[in-house]
Amino acid sequence: MTRELSPAELRQAIRSGSFRGNTSGLAPGFVQCNLTILPADQASDFMRFCQANPKPCPLLAVSAAPGDVCLPLLGDIDIRTDVPSYRVFRDGELHEEVADISSHWRDDLVVFALGCSFSFEEALLADGLDVRNVSEGVNVPMYRTNLDCTPAGAFAGKMVVSMRPFRAADAIRAVQICTRFPSVHGAPVHLGDPALIGIDNLGAPDYGDAVSVADNELPVFWACGVTPQVALEKARPPFAITHSPGHMLVTDLRNSQLAVL
Amino acid sequence: MTRELSPAELRQAIRSGSFRGNTSGLAPGFVQCNLTILPADQASDFMRFCQANPKPCPLLAVSAAPGDVCLPLLGDIDIRTDVPSYRVFRDGELHEEVADISSHWRDDLVVFALGCSFSFEEALLADGLDVRNVSEGVNVPMYRTNLDCTPAGAFAGKMVVSMRPFRAADAIRAVQICTRFPSVHGAPVHLGDPALIGIDNLGAPDYGDAVSVADNELPVFWACGVTPQVALEKARPPFAITHSPGHMLVTDLRNSQLAVL
Numbered sequence: 001m002t003r004e005l006s007p008a009e010l011r012q013a014i015r016s017g018s019f020r021g022n023t024s025g026l027a028p029g030f031v032q033c034n035l036t037i038l039p040a041d042q043a044s045d046f047m048r049f050c051q052a053n054p055k056p057c058p059l060l061a062v063s064a065a066p067g068d069v070c071l072p073l074l075g076d077i078d079i080r081t082d083v084p085s086y087r088v089f090r091d092g093e094l095h096e097e098v099a100d101i102s103s104h105w106r107d108d109l110v111v112f113a114l115g116c117s118f119s120f121e122e123a124l125l126a127d128g129l130d131v132r133n134v135s136e137g138v139n140v141p142m143y144r145t146n147l148d149c150t151p152a153g154a155f156a157g158k159m160v161v162s163m164r165p166f167r168a169a170d171a172i173r174a175v176q177i178c179t180r181f182p183s184v185h186g187a188p189v190h191l192g193d194p195a196l197i198g199i200d201n202l203g204a205p206d207y208g209d210a211v212s213v214a215d216n217e218l219p220v221f222w223a224c225g226v227t228p229q230v231a232l233e234k235a236r237p238p239f240a241i242t243h244s245p246g247h248m249l250v251t252d253l254r255n256s257q258l259a260v261l
Numbered sequence: 262m263t264r265e266l267s268p269a270e271l272r273q274a275i276r277s278g279s280f281r282g283n284t285s286g287l288a289p290g291f292v293q294c295n296l297t298i299l300p301a302d303q304a305s306d307f308m309r310f311c312q313a314n315p316k317p318c319p320l321l322a323v324s325a326a327p328g329d330v331c332l333p334l335l336g337d338i339d340i341r342t343d344v345p346s347y348r349v350f351r352d353g354e355l356h357e358e359v360a361d362i363s364s365h366w367r368d369d370l371v372v373f374a375l376g377c378s379f380s381f382e383e384a385l386l387a388d389g390l391d392v393r394n395v396s397e398g399v400n401v402p403m404y405r406t407n408l409d410c411t412p413a414g415a416f417a418g419k420m421v422v423s424m425r426p427f428r429a430a431d432a433i434r435a436v437q438i439c440t441r442f443p444s445v446h447g448a449p450v451h452l453g454d455p456a457l458i459g460i461d462n463l464g465a466p467d468y469g470d471a472v473s474v475a476d477n478e479l480p481v482f483w484a485c486g487v488t489p490q491v492a493l494e495k496a497r498p499p500f501a502i503t504h505s506p507g508h509m510l511v512t513d514l515r516n517s518q519l520a521v522l
Contacts, residue, residue, distance in 0.1 A: 168451045175436040176448060187437060190429045192453055192479050218453050261522060 007075060007250045014250075015081040020099050022246040023084060024118065031184075031255055032248035033060055033074070033113040034225040035083055036232060037101075037241040040066040043110035045153030049231060050112065052150035056159050056227030058115035058183045060253075067107035075252035079111050085244035092236030101241055109241075115184035116225055116248060117162055119255040123177050129170050132211040139246070140164065141205035142224050146198025147189070149227065154235035161189060161221040163202065165213040171220050178222070180259045190221040197221065268336060268511045275511075276342040281360050283507040284345060285379065292445075292516055293509035294321055294335070294374040295486040296344055297493060298362075298502040301327040304371035306414030310492060311373065313411035317420050317488030319376035319444045321514075328368035336513035340372050346505035353497030362502055370502075376445035377486055377509060378423055380516040384438050390431050393472040400507075401425065402466035403485050407459025408450070410488065415496035422450060422482040424463065426474040432481050439483070441520045451482040458482065 005013065007027045013019040023032055038046050043066070050057035061071045063079070071077045080102045088095045088104055098104070117140065121131050133140040140162045147159040166174055171191055179187045190197050202219055203210050207226055213219055232240055243249060266274065268288045274280040284293055299307050304327070311318035322332045324340070332338045341363045349356045349365060359365070378401065382392050394401040401423045408420040427435055432452055440448045451458050463480055464471050468487055474480055493501055504510060 168453050168457065172436050172448055172450075172452065175433050176440050179437050179440070187433055189433075191433065192429050193477075196429065196477055216454075216457055 007252050010250050011075070011077065011082045014084045015078065017099065020084045023248045023250055024246055027250050028122070029254055031060070031074075031251045031253040031258060032116050032118050033251060034116050034228070035079070035241075035243040035249050036112040036114065036228060037079070037109050038112070038237055039106070039239055040108045040110055042154070042235070042237040045155055046112065046228075046232075048152035049149070049155035050114070050228065052152055053159075053227070054182070055186055055189060055223035056149065056225065058185060059112060060115050060183055061113040063111035066110050068111070069105070071111060071113055074113060074249070077249070077251075079249070080105050083243050083247060083249050085247040087242045087244050089232070089240040089242070091238055092233050097244055104241065113249055113251070114225055114228065115258070117185055117222065118248070119184040119258060120178045120181050120222075122255050123181060124174055127173065127177055129166065129174060132165055133209070136211050138209035138211060140208050141202070141210050142207035142226055143194070143199045144206045149231065154237070155231045157227070157231045157234050159189070160207070160224045160226040160230055161197070162208070162224040163205075163219050163221050165211065165217040165219050167217055171218050174220060180261045182260060183258050185222050185224070188220045188222050191218050194219055268513050271511050272336070272338065272343045275345045276339065278360065281345045284509045284511055285507055288511050289383070290515055290517075292321070292335075292512045292514040292519060293377050293379050294512060295377050295489070296340070296502075296504040296510050297373040297375065297489060298340070298370050299373070299498055300367070300500055301369045301371055303415070303496070303498040306416055307373065307489075307493075309413035310410070310416035311375070311489065313413055314488070315443070316447055316450060316484035317410065317486065319446060320373060321376050321444055322374040324372040327371050329372070330366070332372060332374055335374060335510070338510070338512070340510070341366050344504050344508060344510050346508035348503050348505050350493070350501040350503070352499055353494050358505055365502065374510055374512070375486055375489065376519070378446055378483065379509070380445040380519060381439045381442050381483075383516050384442060385435055388434065388438055390427065390435060393426055394470070397472050399470035399472060401469050402463070402471050403468035403487055404455070404460045405467045410492065415498070416492045418488070418492045418495050420450070421468070421485045421487040421491055422458070423469070423485040424466070424480050424482050426472065426478040426480050428478055432479050435481060441522045443521060444519050446483050446485070449481045449483050452479050455480055
């Protein structure tokens with residue numbers, strides 16, 4: 001797998017089964033999405049949950065009708081085959097991890113594609129900032145907070161945040177850069193003292209890996225796409241499908257097209 | 262003095278000598294400026310100093326030629342009479358404080374009008390943020406930092422900053438709001454640990470008054486218009502005139518007109 005594949009070529013490799021890996025760093029410059037698929041019975045509540053919590057759940061596209069496998073706004077996509085790895089949940093429990101959901105497809109399923117931090121990390125890197133999880137080659141550290149999401153039906157829970165440390169001037173620059181990208185989590189939700197949002201120990205993230213934080217740096221916290229996954233697990237819908245962590249839906253949208261300014 | 266005077270009416274009251282007070286809160290919605298007046302021999306270095314240090318020295322207008330008393334971009338202004346109080350410096354020393362500089366005017370003087378924090382404070386207040394120096398009814402606390410300005414000729418020195426405390430979410434919002442106003446100091450230059458920019462004691466500002474900072478708040482620091490005044494005092498030009506602190510040049514420009522977005 002070279003890095004020069006276009007998003008369409010990469011999706012073709014995924015569709016044909018020749019690529020099933022992590023999509024981080026692939027098709028640079030193009031938007032990658034978190035994926036949630038739910039039966040129509042739960043879909044409208046989930047959509048309201050996203051609408052009410054746009055920072056952790058920035059909705060980039062929804063399928064036009066139940067059973068529809070296309071997301072034409074994002075590219076020539078068949079959602080049953082174009083993600084390298086899926087997780088299938090039954091009654092809120094992880095049931096299996098598969099490379100193709102054609103055999104699981106139902107005519108009542110609704111597809112949700114949500115913005116992901118890869119897009120804003122690219123903008124931060126392009127500005128010369130050190131994104132610690134990238135420079136240390138690990139997954140970004142993520143933490144459960146004491147910040148309540150606005151509930152919608154069975155979907156509810158605390159916000160999960162990702163953390164990247166910066167010196168103050170770079171933290172200010174990061175706020176400016178990410179403000180331009182509201183559809184991929186937007187500006188940070190917190191910076192400074194982790195305890196103020198219910199995080200006891202930066203060295204022990206709830207998801208991902210710890211990164212180093214220098215004495216002259218502030219931890220900066222962004223709303224994270226794990227939030228809707230946690231809400232999904234708590235809501236325990238009878239059936240649901242998500243992408244596997246790091247195995248994203250790669251789209252034809254350019255990250256720069258998401259900039260509002 | 263009512264608050265309903267237009268900027269032109271307020272300047273007329275100042276010009277006629279019927280108002281000589283602090284302009285804070287007057288002509289709300291309109292831009293007020295810091296004022297520096299220098300002989301042409303020093304003016305080009307000062308202009309380069311402003312250009313090289315736009316955050317502390319945001320230049321809104323310069324007179325068109327030495328000796329020119331007008332600033333048509335800012336209103337129908339006679340700079341000799343339209344500021345309520347002036348400070349006259351000789352060889353860097355405060356010589357006198359006067360209400361009119363007509364008798365001091367020289368045909369080699371160049372006028373510099375610089376943006377002031379009143380404009381961005383108005384934008385913060387309009388967004389519902391608590392601007393502590395306003396809510397506590399005191400002057401904003403200002404501090405000398407260890408941040409070097411870029412020198413130009415004899416003009417040099419450390420940056421002076423103003424401080425307003427906010428909870429993290431409001432600090433992030435303040436970065437967003439002030440980013441829209443680069444010509445009135447723009448986004449903060451620092452937030453969090455004061456020691457990182459050479460400030461030992463928030464309770465003992467070098468200028469202005471201390472304000473309360475709650476445990477769950479971060480101090481947020483903006484480049485301050487006192488910076489060019491300090492550079493001016495250190496450069497010790499043979500002759501200079503500034504406004505007296507708080508006694509600003511009130512212009513016909515609306516604060517909203519300074520927004521770049």
